[in-house]
Amino acid sequence: MIRFAVAGIAVLWLVSQGPGIAVAQAQSPALPDWGGIWAMQGNTVFDRATVQPPTGRAGEPGVREFPPYNDEWEAKYRRNIELVKQGRFPDPVSTCGTLHGFPRIMNVPDVYEFAVTSNATYIIAENGPNVLRIYTDGRKHPSADELWPTYNGASVGRWEGDTLVFTTISLKGSKDEDVIVDRTGLVLSDASRATTRMRKVDDKTIEAQITIEDPKALKAPWSVTKRYVRQAPGTWAWDYACAENNRNPISGTGRTLTLGPDGKPLDKVVD
Amino acid sequence: MTAFRIVTAAVVIGTALLASAPVVAHHSAAMFDDTKVVELTGTVKELQWANPHIWLQVIVDDKGKKTEWSLEGGSPNSLSRQGWRATTFKAGDVVTVRFNPMKDGSPGGNFVGAKFASDGRTIGRWQ
Numbered sequence: 001m002i003r004f005a006v007a008g009i010a011v012l013w014l015v016s017q018g019p020g021i022a023v024a025q026a027q028s029p030a031l032p033d034w035g036g037i038w039a040m041q042g043n044t045v046f047d048r049a050t051v052q053p054p055t056g057r058a059g060e061p062g063v064r065e066f067p068p069y070n071d072e073w074e075a076k077y078r079r080n081i082e083l084v085k086q087g088r089f090p091d092p093v094s095t096c097g098t099l100h101g102f103p104r105i106m107n108v109p110d111v112y113e114f115a116v117t118s119n120a121t122y123i124i125a126e127n128g129p130n131v132l133r134i135y136t137d138g139r140k141h142p143s144a145d146e147l148w149p150t151y152n153g154a155s156v157g158r159w160e161g162d163t164l165v166f167t168t169i170s171l172k173g174s175k176d177e178d179v180i181v182d183r184t185g186l187v188l189s190d191a192s193r194a195t196t197r198m199r200k201v202d203d204k205t206i207e208a209q210i211t212i213e214d215p216k217a218l219k220a221p222w223s224v225t226k227r228y229v230r231q232a233p234g235t236w237a238w239d240y241a242c243a244e245n246n247r248n249p250i251s252g253t254g255r256t257l258t259l260g261p262d263g264k265p266l267d268k269v270v271d
Numbered sequence: 272m273t274a275f276r277i278v279t280a281a282v283v284i285g286t287a288l289l290a291s292a293p294v295v296a297h298h299s300a301a302m303f304d305d306t307k308v309v310e311l312t313g314t315v316k317e318l319q320w321a322n323p324h325i326w327l328q329v330i331v332d333d334k335g336k337k338t339e340w341s342l343e344g345g346s347p348n349s350l351s352r353q354g355w356r357a358t359t360f361k362a363g364d365v366v367t368v369r370f371n372p373m374k375d376g377s378p379g380g381n382f383v384g385a386k387f388a389s390d391g392r393t394i395g396r397w398q
Contacts, residue, residue, distance in 0.1 A: 087301030245321035
């Protein structure tokens with residue numbers, strides 16, 4: 001740990017000296033090995049520390065978490081929870097056309113790979129698929145006029161010893177629930193940003209502590225911890241071409257339909 | 272449950288199997304009744320082994336009336352890591368399948384488990 005800390009300080013100093021020093025960082029022995037295949041621990045409730053009921057799953061009627069929403073966004077969340085109960089809170093990724101986005105990319109099923117390189121770390125989620133790029137080459141976030149809201153935003157980070165610390169900005173947030181955090185109805189605004197501290201806590205576990213600030217939606221920072229468990233050696237990750245055989249389109253009223261083998265809805269009501 | 276009473280081969284197993292984790296989907300599962308598990312026996316027409324979900328198409332013959340059932344499973348990615356293969360089900364296999372039915376009685380459901388008539392093998396949740 002001490003070796004990591006010293007090396008990390010050295011990397012920070014090098015990074016602070018400008019882009020030309022990036023080569024030196026590439027040779028640093030401090031970068032951790034996050035190789036292998038990993039899977040998120042637990043179900044896809046984003047904030048499992050506050051979920052009620054405690055065994056609740058995202059998408060089950062009445063399941064909710066307790067982010068520090070202000071009144072306006074708490075009301076918005078409650079409306080979404082009601083839509084879940086009515087079966088009219090579709091998952092936007094059901095269309096197979098958009099990304100989960102950040103922070104939801106940290107909260108998806110199937111498996112993950114974490115590719116640590118000298119200049120960037122890539123969080124590769126098989127489901128989606130999704131890639132979160134975290135640049136660690138010393139760059140700053142783009143200026144405001146260079147940015148536009150995107151699903152995964154813009155992430156830059158640095159290594160503090162064995163911990164990757166990165167900040168994510170310029171997120172789309174939810175307009176009409178087109179980007180969600182999970183299927184309980186959790187949403188954030190386009191003012192949201194997050195600081196994530198990520199490290200391997202033991203050989204079998206990587207942990208991400210995500211602290212979200214959202215001056216439009218939250219009264220206080222919201223911290224959530226996600227953990228990823230190493231899968232057996234030799235495990236494969238595969239293509240996930242969501243549109244390959246998507247038999248679950250969304251109706252005009254937000255109902256998730258089920259298509260038969262002929263491509264026509266099996267559902268008795270299609271509205 | 273009316274629709275399942277019409278299909279005499281279908282048996283409502285009840286809630287005993289429901290403690291297990293449901294299949295993870297890329298969509299809301301609101302169309303499925305996860306408080307019920309239905310069992311029926313039929314002949315595999317096809318296993319659609321593709322993302323985002325596999326679909327098992329089963330033909331059930333109820334006194335001469337044939338109905339095709341569409342049973343949705345997980346992604347081939349996750350299922351392959353659990354031991355499934357694209358050839359796990361072959362056209363012509365006679366199987367008993369268990370699934371969470373669609374709430375509106377349509378011939379579809381969320382796959383729970385299956386037992387092969389030929390050798391008694393089971394796959395998925397079967398207890």
